Amino acid sequence: MSYQPNAPYLVPQPAGPALPLPQRGEPDTAQGAPVPIGAVVMGREAQQAAELQQAAELAQRYELLERLGAPTAANEEFDELARDMAERxxxxYGFVNLFLEEQTFxxxxxxxxxxGYVIVGRTMRLDHGWCPDVMVRKKALPLHDVHASPRFSGNPVVDAVGIRSYFGAPxxxxxxxxxxxxxxxxxxxxSLGQAREIRDITINTGAQVMKIIARAPGR
Known part of the structure; x- marks a missing residue:
């Protein structure tokens, strides 16, 4: 297999200029009353604090992965786990996803x-998909139908790949x-009846991935 760790998220890329995608939590100020200056300042401070926290967490991940000697690019053993998880x-689609500068599969x-299905690359923006929610929750997220909740329905991945179901574990x-x-x-x-079984499959695969990371050569 020929690996492309830095391949684009969607392959091939759509023709024509790409439209900017909204960021999560970004207010729509195109209509309605103007935002008070105090609220803008507080919003910027909160954003800066969040960015500092994200940078600190990223540094922790890199330090830990380097110390353990764990792979941070395409890996055959992880590919096999992703395949087994998806098939079971x-x-x-199945992914083993590290949150680095980008989501890295x-x-x-x-x-x-x-x-005839969409072919994806090895990276994706940090604010796309539902894995960012799993990172915050620190527990499994079973979405048998992403459109069942407005919170999870509005996501660039829904339109780009046409996804209806997602199950992830940290x-x-x-x-x-x-x-x-x-x-x-x-x-x-x-179906809801399948949700528990699929959730457990992802959780068990996550445990297998962490065992591999723990026994990496650098440990």
Whole structure:
């Protein structure tokens, strides 16, 4: 297999100029009353604090991954885990995802290039998808139908890949550092009756990934 750790998120890229995507939590000030100056200042301070926290967390991840000698690029063993997870769950896509400068899919399983389904690359923006929610929650997120909740329905991945179901679980080191996630996604929704089983598959795969990271050569 030929790996492309820095491949774009969607392959091929859509023709024509790309439209800017809204950031999560970004207020719509195009209409309505003007925002008070005090609120703007507080908003900027909160944003700066969040950025500092994110930078500190990223530094912790890099330090831990380097100390453990864990892979931070495409990896065959993680690819196999992503494939096994997706097949056991009955999903078309599976990911082992580290949160670095971008979401980095060190493990990836997806349909064949000639399948007619969207082919994804090895990276994605940090604010796209549902894995950022898993990172904050620090626990599994089962979405049998992403459109069942307005909070999770409005996501660039819904339109870009046409995703209807998502199940993800965090990768948490014994030190408490959250390294990333494992997840499966699919263009078809799942029933509530399947949710527990699929959630458990992702959680178990996450535990397998952390065992591999713990026994990496650098430990």
């Amino acid at each position: 769950a009955g999903f078309r 060190v493990g990836l399983h997806q349909p064949p290039a000639d399948s 990768l948490i080191h014994d030190s408490g550092v959250v390294l990333g996630t494992v997840c499966v996604i699919d263009p078809e929704e799942r």
